[in-house]
Amino acid sequence: MRLLRQLELGFRDTDILSVVAGVGDPGAAVSPESFQAVYSKHQDVDLEEKARELLRTNGACRIAMEIRVEWNARLKTCAGRADYSCKLISLNPRLCDHGATEIDRTLRHEIAHLLAHFRAGHRRILPHGIEWQQACRDLGVADEERCHNLPFPVCERVRRYLYKCPNCQCEFPRVRRARRAVACLECCRAHNGGEFDARFRLRLVSIR
Ligand SMILES: [Zn+2]
Ligand SMILES: [Zn+2]
Structure with missing residues (x-):
């Protein structure tokens, strides 16, 4: 049985794959096209x-x-x-x-x-x-870390919820608690053709 009706590439800027569990979800993301028109x-x-x-x-x-x-x-x-x-x-x-x-x-x-x-x-x-x-x-960056997230101080203050990918261990600070199932986009891409995979579902590790 397929519980998840729709896959959605929401929150792409934070490498999170977000899944909408039902129709009419108030948290439904704006389409990437409309974002591009704005930014x-x-x-x-x-x-x-x-x-x-x-x-x-x-x-x-x-x-x-x-x-x-x-x-x-x-x-x-x-x-x-x-x-x-x-x-x-x-x-x-x-x-x-x-x-x-x-x-x-x-x-x-x-x-x-x-x-x-x-x-x-x-x-x-x-x-x-x-x-x-x-x-x-x-390329001369031998000690490079794998996470892309930068410590943007202004943003970090309000990102109280820290999620972590159980696979690659990348951290995803979020402003709000995730109400939908969210997974690490990079791991979903690497191991599941870019589709949501519960194995890479983000886990809440701390709340500030
Ligand atoms: Zn990278
Ligand atoms: Zn991951």
Whole structure:
């Protein structure tokens, strides 16, 4: 029996996959399209050039040609995101408050995802597995942590509920208690084709 009627890619900015259990849920998310209409995005040609060069020097010429880097205000708590199919790296504009070093580190973290994917070909790999770790070393960020979430101090104050993915151990601070079943998007993508999977359902670990 299928209990969950609808899957929804809500809260994408925090890597959470949210599931609507019924019709008429008051918490139903606004469609991604309408968000995009509200929040601006813009391309960054300088960072794009840097990304292109890093990919080229690491033997990924084919994706170096296609790479795009953009600032996307839709990202909230996560610092960046890499989409291999679009060859697109999105960065959180709030990174600018953290200085050039943090921007560079995040850019390399995301490039490492693309590089690892490129090298793996059709073989499936874990988002922050050994292939990604190797790519990080090649890109000069050997000690990179796997979580994308930045410690944005303004936001952290109001995010009282701390959830954790039982699989990758990534933390998801939230303002409100989750009323719907929420799962780690990255793990659902890696192990269940992007569909909700109860194995990766987030667990509430603390309330402040
Ligand atoms: Zn990552
Ligand atoms: Zn996870």
